[in-house]
Amino acid sequence: MNAIELLKEDHNKVSRLFQKVKATEESKHKKLFEKIKEELDVHTHIEETIFYPKLKEHKELEDITLEGIEEHHQAKIFLRELFNLSDDSEKFEPKLKVLMEDITHHVQEEEGEMFPKVKKVFDEATLHELGKQMEKEKQSFKKSQTANAGK
Ligand SMILES: [Fe+2]
């Protein structure tokens, strides 16, 4: 799978979870949020450690990549805040809603602006190699998460 296909697959997974949040009652949202956080943690990690640094080497991809990094930064603050909220907090639902709106916007920018530019700059072989690297990093990140959770 090439890098773009892999990242789009992640995006789709997250967007399906967002649809579930919208279609279910609030009592189910905490569990869904945990899944959303898990997906976004690994996704932002592989973008930030492998994909974005590669993009930043190219002048024409620099601005959009720097913007992406800032959007990740904001999303992480939200994820942490949501994670730390008490179960009965009235802030949970509105914060989750804003998180979903922000992520949807970020994904639209990646798929609508960033990825088309990336396809122009990198050839198929490079995209494939990047995809392979990210797949590998995904597995080891997940492993380290599970190991930490057991401590
Ligand atoms: Fe991203």
Ligand SMILES: [Fe+2]
């Ligand atoms: Fe992404």
